Amino acid sequence: MGYKQLTEKTAVTYAKENGYFSEGTVVTCEEIGDGNLNYVFRLHDGKKGLILKQALPYAKVVGESWPLSLHRATIESHALQIFAKYVPEYVPEVYGHDGTLAIIAMEDLSALTITRKGLIDGEDYPLLSRHIGRFLAHVLFYTSDFGLKSEEKRVLDSQFVNPDLCKITEDLVFTDPFANYETNDYEEELQDIVDELWCDKNLKLKVGQYKYKFLTRKEALIHGDLHTGSIFSSSSETKVIDPEFATFGPLGFDLGQFIANLLANALSRKENKRNVIFFHIEQTWSVFVETFTKLWMLEGVEAYTQDKQWLPIVLRNIFKDAVSFAGCEMIRRTIGLAHVADLDEIPQKEVKLLAKRHALRLGRKLLLHETENADARLFRILFESIVFEKELRV
Amino acid sequence: MGYKQLTEKTAVTYAKENGYFSEGTVVTCEEIGDGNLNYVFRLHDGKKGLILKQALPYAKVVGESWPLSLHRATIESHALQIFAKYVPEYVPEVYGHDGTLAIIAMEDLSALTITRKGLIDGEDYPLLSRHIGRFLAHVLFYTSDFGLKSEEKRVLDSQFVNPDLCKITEDLVFTDPFANYETNDYEEELQDIVDELWCDKNLKLKVGQYKYKFLTRKEALIHGDLHTGSIFSSSSETKVIDPEFATFGPLGFDLGQFIANLLANALSRKENKRNVIFFHIEQTWSVFVETFTKLWMLEGVEAYTQDKQWLPIVLRNIFKDAVSFAGCEMIRRTIGLAHVADLDEIPQKEVKLLAKRHALRLGRKLLLHETENADARLFRILFESIVFEKELRV
Numbered sequence: 097m098g099y100k101q102l103t104e105k106t107a108v109t110y111a112k113e114n115g116y117f118s119e120g121t122v123v124t125c126e127e128i129g130d131g132n133l134n135y136v137f138r139l140h141d142g143k144k145g146l147i148l149k150q151a152l153p154y155a156k157v158v159g160e161s162w163p164l165s166l167h168r169a170t171i172e173s174h175a176l177q178i179f180a181k182y183v184p185e186y187v188p189e190v191y192g193h194d195g196t197l198a199i200i201a202m203e204d205l206s207a208l209t210i211t212r213k214g215l216i217d218g219e220d221y222p223l224l225s226r227h228i229g230r231f232l233a234h235v236l237f238y239t240s241d242f243g244l245k246s247e248e249k250r251v252l253d254s255q256f257v258n259p260d261l262c263k264i265t266e267d268l269v270f271t272d273p274f275a276n277y278e279t280n281d282y283e284e285e286l287q288d289i290v291d292e293l294w295c296d297k298n299l300k301l302k303v304g305q306y307k308y309k310f311l312t313r314k315e316a317l318i319h320g321d322l323h324t325g326s327i328f329s330s331s332s333e334t335k336v337i338d339p340e341f342a343t344f345g346p347l348g349f350d351l352g353q354f355i356a357n358l359l360a361n362a363l364s365r366k367e368n369k370r371n372v373i374f375f376h377i378e379q380t381w382s383v384f385v386e387t388f389t390k391l392w393m394l395e396g397v398e399a400y401t402q403d404k405q406w407l408p409i410v411l412r413n414i415f416k417d418a419v420s421f422a423g424c425e426m427i428r429r430t431i432g433l434a435h436v437a438d439l440d441e442i443p444q445k446e447v448k449l450l451a452k453r454h455a456l457r458l459g460r461k462l463l464l465h466e467t468e469n470a471d472a473r474l475f476r477i478l479f480e481s482i483v484f485e486k487e488l489r490v
Numbered sequence: 491m492g493y494k495q496l497t498e499k500t501a502v503t504y505a506k507e508n509g510y511f512s513e514g515t516v517v518t519c520e521e522i523g524d525g526n527l528n529y530v531f532r533l534h535d536g537k538k539g540l541i542l543k544q545a546l547p548y549a550k551v552v553g554e555s556w557p558l559s560l561h562r563a564t565i566e567s568h569a570l571q572i573f574a575k576y577v578p579e580y581v582p583e584v585y586g587h588d589g590t591l592a593i594i595a596m597e598d599l600s601a602l603t604i605t606r607k608g609l610i611d612g613e614d615y616p617l618l619s620r621h622i623g624r625f626l627a628h629v630l631f632y633t634s635d636f637g638l639k640s641e642e643k644r645v646l647d648s649q650f651v652n653p654d655l656c657k658i659t660e661d662l663v664f665t666d667p668f669a670n671y672e673t674n675d676y677e678e679e680l681q682d683i684v685d686e687l688w689c690d691k692n693l694k695l696k697v698g699q700y701k702y703k704f705l706t707r708k709e710a711l712i713h714g715d716l717h718t719g720s721i722f723s724s725s726s727e728t729k730v731i732d733p734e735f736a737t738f739g740p741l742g743f744d745l746g747q748f749i750a751n752l753l754a755n756a757l758s759r760k761e762n763k764r765n766v767i768f769f770h771i772e773q774t775w776s777v778f779v780e781t782f783t784k785l786w787m788l789e790g791v792e793a794y795t796q797d798k799q800w801l802p803i804v805l806r807n808i809f810k811d812a813v814s815f816a817g818c819e820m821i822r823r824t825i826g827l828a829h830v831a832d833l834d835e836i837p838q839k840e841v842k843l844l845a846k847r848h849a850l851r852l853g854r855k856l857l858l859h860e861t862e863n864a865d866a867r868l869f870r871i872l873f874e875s876i877v878f879e880k881e882l883r884v
Contacts, residue, residue, distance in 0.1 A: 241705045246660055247653035249705075254651040259641035266640055271793050297799065304794030305803070311635045311643075315706045399665050400698030405691065409699070 099153065099166060099197060107137040107148050114192065116146050116201060133164065133340075138204060145204030147188070150197065151340070165260045168340040169198035174255065175342035176202070178317060182234040186227055186336055205335050208328035215324060215361045216438055218369070220331075225376035227334035228327070228354060229383025236347050237391040239317035242398050253314050253344040261341045265320065269424055270307035273432040274300055282431040285449050289456050290431055302463050306420050314344035322350040323357040323436070348414045352421025354380065355475060357436060359422065359458060360429055362479060363451045364438040374476045381472035385411055415470035422475075423462030430455040457482045493547065493560060493591060501531040501542050508586065510540050510595060527558065527734075532598060539598030541582070544591065545734070559654045562734040563592035568649065569736035570596070572711060576628040580621055580730050599729050602722035609718060609755045610832055612763070614725075619770035621728035622721070622748060623777025630741050631785040633711035636792050636804075647708050647738040655735045659714065663818055664701035667826035668694055676825040679843050683850050684825055696857050700814050708738035716744040717751040717830070742808045746815025748774065749869060751830065753816065753852060754823055756873060757845045758832040768870045775866035779805055809864035816869075817856030824849040851876045
């Protein structure tokens, strides 16, 4: 019995055979995924729902089929379970995992909205940043050498070797958007500013060094793809989904990607609607710092966490890395293979093109910025310096 | 058929059963290891020799038995084979590996001398540093993201998860010698300077950060224990042995440990006999740089190695890390659990104590030194500033 793709019909049979519904129940089933990397079946019996997510053995990208390891379903399910160990309130519950069929059975979160969509529609999620700050602080701290015994951390690291999905990040986030690769995708009107980026030696030197950090710094278990499309929100709840890119990586990576996606949303907004986004960026960082600090004080297992001088250095390094990773994400989401709806769906072409130019300039500025202060107001200041072409004095 | 410790008699039987000698041959056998971590049997039939190295399931240290994974024989054998892929001339040939019995069958190097012993006896190994510089440049480059495709490197990294031996390094190199732990071992006359180290907050902050680098920076396959006792030398040959501590770690780690052990030897010498040691330190670095640069130019697989501005930054970081790792090694070899004969066997007690004080001061100076220049004359300058109590202006 090998791998076989489910259909809406066989998904119901599978769910019943595995005891998620009893045999005689009437269960409806709908495939709700985008079908690029996975099937996502939503099953419902009128009372309770269930999600069956099945990894496909290929990705439909660049107009062709790109083989991808089914092992990523194991990675995703394992990552969700590790997250649930520390912050069960911020992830869907995993009911089961089928390695052969690459299926994860999990909690149905249909009552919530994908955060990217909600933000584009002008929804307000007042707790989003508090939850994401807490989620990241807990997961990163407890899977790092600060909060996990080194022997256990080394073994956990080896369980998240995820070469093919990491390769996607290495190529699509750190390499292709910074030179003339076929995978890139942008409006021809942007060619002048794209050329500017590709000729910017300092920028490329910096990106190369951050790619190297992604390749070599096994600091903690990162989600690996924490954009606003990987988060479900409501006014009271936040759920992080889709950690198939999970691996051990730099502490600042997820923070940077999350913040960059918020910035892309801010660029799609009218000036008087942006405050809530900057609030979320600043609150993500402040809650992260507050939570991480408490954990460091109370739960540190590494001998040198006793040293109070060390924590601010660690936090400053996380912040600096997050700023640069955010810069990479801004640029790749504008001219790389995978775009964001926040920018792409701006209806008026001229407004969209201007927002994308701002995104590229902001990405470059984030990457080249040298800061010694871990002050998250930096994002707003850099944003406004670009959008209002202000002289920058930070 | 599980694990069973060999004796000199059963080692011969094992060697014959596995075809290393034919059945009727008269084979002599002698256990030549120090018996702390492994048995080392030297077998000989009058014409050819053979080494059978068997890992013991415990380490005899701290006066008691400390359980240790037998998997380290697999790690050692695998590391030797990876090294041989790139620089077969600098490692013993591995003939076979027995996972169950934790045995490696390998080339007999009895014609060579352990470098530490040779240097203590005043031997001159003119090619030592050229060979070690080349060894390190090749192994580190080809197992790093610069020279190995990231997917392959991630998988190779996961094959060198070596938690219990890494834990020894974490404790004995980076933690215990910097506070009052039971494992420490030093002459009571050194208590004043030991107390000074233990109270030095800046020093401990630095050591903590370098321990963290060892824990998190998976840059390349490191030997993990490259002191002069892990190297066989003659006037024409150099062979690196005993990589049971091999793991993915920082590029500067092995360089730092090797240089620190040379510095410890220099401290045991009369002033007019030290030049050859400084020659070796400087040549190790210059050959490393020359070889690594050539490989970077010709064999880089990472896209950003095309960027010529990046290489000097990489080399500078390796150098800075090597200086600090050398500082840790100097200190732990003086007051930690595992000493070096170079210092311990200085016959006159007063001379020995003075050399050890110098070692501690030099270790501290290496750790606290901030340099932007990758100039290996630094080691001599710092050494002389300590030994001659010179005012330091570097």
